Amino acid sequence: MSRDNQIIVGLDIGTSKIACIVAEAAEDGRIDIVGIGTHPSKGLRRGVVVNIESTVESIRLAIEEAELMADVDIKKVYVGIAGSHIRGYNSHGVVATKNGEVTDEDVTRVVEAAKAMNIPADQQILHVLPQEYIIDRQDGIREPVGMSGVRLETRVHVITGAVSSAQNIIKCCNRCDLDVSDMVLEQIASSEAVLSQDEKDIGVLLVDIGGGTTDLAVFIDGAIRHTAVIPVGGDHLTNDLVAGLRTSAREADTLKKKYGSCMSSMIMSEETVEVPRVGGRPPQSMPRQVMAQLLEPRMQELFELVREELDRSGYKELVAAGVVLTGGSSLLEGTQELADEIFELPVRIGRPQQIGGLVDVVNSPIYATGVGLIQYGYKYRTEQQNRYGEDKHSGGSMFGSLKRWFGG
Ligand SMILES: Nc1ncnc2c1ncn2[C@@H]1O[C@H](COP(=O)(O)OP(=O)(O)OP(=O)(O)O)[C@@H](O)[C@H]1O
Ligand SMILES: [Mg+2]
Structure with missing residues (x-):
């Protein structure tokens, strides 16, 4: 199928899910989301591919779903990279x-x-x-x-x-017959989607709380000054519920999303939750506050690690626009309020901005990286076209490095 507008695809290979987002970019800079495919991810640990087979399988399913919805054949993707090796x-x-x-x-x-x-x-x-x-x-x-x-x-x-981590991502994409147009640090992609230019100019801390890791980026005067990865994410919250409620990981994750909170003081003492239990035992009724008391210390610990990292970076006094939280775990009830208390800075939850098309479908912090990859891809390409013409690449990208790694 041929389209006048340029198709750009973002592939977010996350620890919890693979999200493939397809957009049509018009000449005037308008980006319309036209398709999305997501699939639970099983082959990653803390943001890094550890099982190629399962990752390939999940990518394939996410791509197929997105292709069907957008009615396009996906050949090239902008892909994210993350992990403690960064x-x-x-x-x-x-x-x-x-x-x-x-x-x-x-x-x-x-x-x-x-x-x-x-x-x-x-x-x-x-x-x-x-x-x-x-x-x-x-x-x-x-x-x-x-x-x-x-x-x-x-x-x-x-x-x-790490060269090996990047190679494994490329290998997974190639196994799905996908070329990698560029590989982008996940928090850089997320910041494209959820931060405004004003925030980046004034000074802002982006915190992408995913399943396996929490990725940070500090912007001051419009440029990135500091990046860091904290190997704690929403899966740790889920694991705390598994241990505390004696239920399965799947149930714990569902309960966390539906009834979880990290501000126990915001919950009425009479609110209860039915907790399914393992081994065919009958479900148990439990106060919601107990669940919140399991989640709150972990989220608090995570925010304290973020605050320490911000202190260490030396930019704490300069992030005048405050903190923007994104990633799936920023959806946990009470997250913004807890962050307000800990950072003593303005805090907001960041969702993808400045896009058209299927806005409602991607209007979630979960899709910040996927949508951001598209925006990064669009910006990067137009910059290149404006500055150098079609096929030259500047130091802003790692396209050259991809070639170096693969001897191309
Ligand atoms: N409504 C919700 N409330 C609480 N937690 C949620 C909610 N929705 C999703 N999550 C949690 O968010 C996490 C997944 O977030 P996200 O999709 O951003 O991660 P990811 O990109 O796959 O992982 P990573 O970036 O760490 O590799 C999971 O731990 C999930 O339980
Ligand atoms: Mg992520």
Whole structure:
């Protein structure tokens, strides 16, 4: 089937679910969601593929569902990457401009210079994200091309990830006959979908609480300054319920979503829940408050880990726009209120923004990464087309690194 508009597909390979989201991007920048396929994910642990067979199977089913709904043949995807192997560094590069005026080539060279750092042999660069340019000691420049000066500097945030983890993601996609257009750090994708430009300019902390991990990204002055991964997510909350209520993981997850809360003080003492039990025993009635008392300490612990990470980053005083929570676990009742108490900053729940089409279907923090992958893909491509023409790629992407990994 041929369509005038460009089809862009985001594939979020999460610990809990695989989400394949299909969009049509029009010339004027409008992005319409036209299809979605989701399937529970079984082959991942804490954001990393640990079983290729099960991951491939889940991806295939999610893709098929999305293809059917959007009536397209999916060949290429923007895919997310996450996990504790991800590292973020701030780096710096300096070059002399060739003609006393900054050109595209000078910018490429200075970004290359900033990339020249010691990274472990089993890690590979995923993103090089320029924060600012400095020309002859004048800092805070975002668009240096065309400006006069002899000394060009840049500050960048470099993100690296384990070569093997990235290879496994690509392998899974290839096994489903999918090409990977680009691989994007999941919290960067989520931030495309849920943060406004104003928030990024003013200073904001994005917290994507998934099933296996919680992914952080700090933006100040419009650029990414700090990234981190905390290996705790909603599955830990579910496991606490399994242990505390003596029920199955599946039941515990359903109960958590339906009746769970991490603010026990918000629950009336007379509210009760029927808890199904294992081994054919009859269900047990239990106060909702007891369930909340099991969930609250874990969520509190998670937010304290996030706060410590923010303190360590040195940007705590600068995130004036506050905290945006996203990912499936931000849907737990009481999450925003608990975060309000712990961070003492404005907190909101982030859902995908600035999209059209099947908005209602993806209007959930669960789809932040999937929708964000599409928005990243669209932005990245248009930037390339505007700046270099069709087939050149800048330091902003890891397309070059994909080729390096696979000798292409
Ligand atoms: N309504 C809800 N209330 C509470 N928790 C929820 C709700 N809906 C989903 N969750 C939880 O959110 C988690 C899944 O979130 P999400 O889909 O963002 O994860 P993922 O992207 O698959 O995982 P990860 O990003 O960690 O690899 C699960 O732990 C699930 O139990
Ligand atoms: Mg996720």
